[in-house]
Amino acid sequence: MSNSASAQAGMRIDDALRRMADLPARDFADLGIRRLLVVAPHPDDESLGCGGLIAAACAVGFPVTIMVVSDGTGSHPNSSAYPADRLRQVRESETLAAAAELGVAPGDVPFLRLPDRFVPTAGPEADAAVLAITSTARSMGADTIAVTWQHDPHCDHQAAHALVTRAARDLPQVRVLAYPIWGLSRPAHERISEKEISGFRLIIGEHRAAKRRAVAAHASQITALIDDDPDGFRLTAEDLARFDRPHEIFLGAAP
Template identity: 35%
Template sequence: MDAIQDTPRIAGAGIPESAWQRSRWLAALPSIAAQDWLDGIARLVVVSPHPDDEALGCGGLIATARAIDLPVRVVSVTDGEACYPDAPAWPPAHLRVVRRQELERALALLGVDADAIDTLDIGDGRVAEREDALVAALAPLLQTRDRVLTTWRGDAHPDHEATARAVERAAAQCGAEVAQFPVWAWHWLSPDAPASPLPGAQRLVLTQAACRAKAAALACFASQLQDDAPGMPAPILPPHVLARFDRDFEVVLP
């Protein structure tokens, strides 16, 4: 989850979690146990635009999959190296190294070994212009009986939306199933909408163990968290943003 410039829907503090807790349409989404949602698949493949999107959007589901010994592979499309473009303390080369290390530590806490992580280095902020290259990189990594999970095609972040399009194209080549999860959408969607703006969405109910694993994984992304040191940029994941992902469920849609 990286900051994005000049995107009106991703501006300001966004919708607080307290408003989502009162959302009628979110509460009314069909619910299923996360473990049951995984029935019948051979492998879960999570394609994440930036390191931490996978933990934010489906960290609990990843932990659930590994708890039942379902294979999980995580594909990190970019290294999130451009998240602090105006911060001398965080040049892209340094961020690339740091964020890969954070991703590996976070996924280890979710039960995913380092050898089940693919890093593609497509270029933070450049996914849309390199979409064809992403399709070509993803295609050999996917298998017919996979369920491939990625960010929502309507998430309002260009990298997230381009990743979703590329995943749909690559998965179609082998017949793999695709599902998506919102990340930035919780920042700008209306909790008071008269009906769900996420067609076909479901709530995947998490166990307490999966929630704990997700929280521990998110804490690994220190580069994205609050830092009060003088001269440091505003964090990508301040407490009010993290609150939107501290739920006992995750949302997926076809």
Template identity: 35%
Template sequence: MPHAVREVALALATRSADGPTLLPGPPEGPVLVLAPHPDDETIGAGGTIARHAARGDEVVVVVATSGEATTGGRIRHGSGRLAAAREAECRAACVDLGVTMAPVFCRLPDGRLGEAVDELAGALAEQGAHASVVYAPTVLDPHRDHRAANAALVRAGLRAEVLGYEVWSPAPVDVLVDVGEVWADKERALRRYATALASVDYVRAAAGLAAYRSASCGLGGVGWAEGFVRLDPATHAELVTRAGLLAWTGDGEPAGPSTDT
């Protein structure tokens, strides 16, 4: 882990000495959800999205790539058929979560999102113009596309608060949302992603993390909770900059490490 990223991790981990706070419910909408790939939105924030939808909040899901670089499934990776299959899975998952608007697919290069940060920023600026809260992977997520997504979010210049969700690494979350009442919806949505589930059991992994998170918020470890790193837009931009996520090289790679998953 580069020194700059360690500094950001330490800054986030020491913000509160009392541990994460259980929110009475999701923040007020309208809501923008940024998913670098089809399934990220459900893995990291599916239960909270379902609670937003049940409350009647407007929810817009922007999917940066179509996940065409996925391996392990029955369809050859990199093919148009695979991209179409993953988009169909995402549409079905969003319906399961109660989202009434169809997801917006940007169809940017999977695994090389750093080459298309400005394009994604433009889409976010358009789709999130009225959002009061944005869900995105945490700034500490090691996946190269997830880091690029955070850079694009900063460049979009939205004024909404950012709730960073967990996908590829646990994070020093400071707020939790009880998703017990909608857990069945999240699990159903996750099972839509048959392509990704062929290589990783995200249903089991998400359940384990949500059960663990419920142990630290008064639910006694017998419920389900999703954790988030909650940042105002200025602090999010500062941490993204400090972590070096805005420093792109000529081939589209960030200055920090990359993860090919």
């Protein structure tokens, strides 16, 4: 294969994930973040993917908003005890509890309530979501938006990234950082450009405990709280261990 063809083919995502382990380590003070908007596809992604970043920003008094895109009702679609409306309320309550552990007030956690597993990237609902992201970023003066990685093997994670990408076109001064979730454990075998694997590992240090408490607040996702849906989602101990690390990965413009 020629050098040009090799460059066009890029690398497999599972190889890219291994390369992420060698990204430069950074402390929060190195990042230049002063006002942070976190966009989470589902209730719990904010804690799993960037709980340490959120806690670090809040610890120094910087404004943080957590915007949750989907309603979260796809995690247990067959539960009789927790039909969609009740499940949505549970998952939003868990998110508010998790946000509090990280230092974010309830009024700074808006929920867009788009359909879980079917977050759109085009059409009226998507347009409204893009407007919400843009308006929120402007109103809080955000300099950074963190959203899930575009190569995460989950349709809603990819959709959330696409919505932020659209919003960012009208936010030229805002940096977008991507945090992987399922890409860390379920690598796809598509190929991506090597230049996409740039960024840093944020050392979360003293904020790791707050992240653990935030993750634990999502009881419906990590315990048998909802036990009447055999197809219901539940994070395994192995899943949780992947997120309980001394660093978090962020892809995008390195500081």
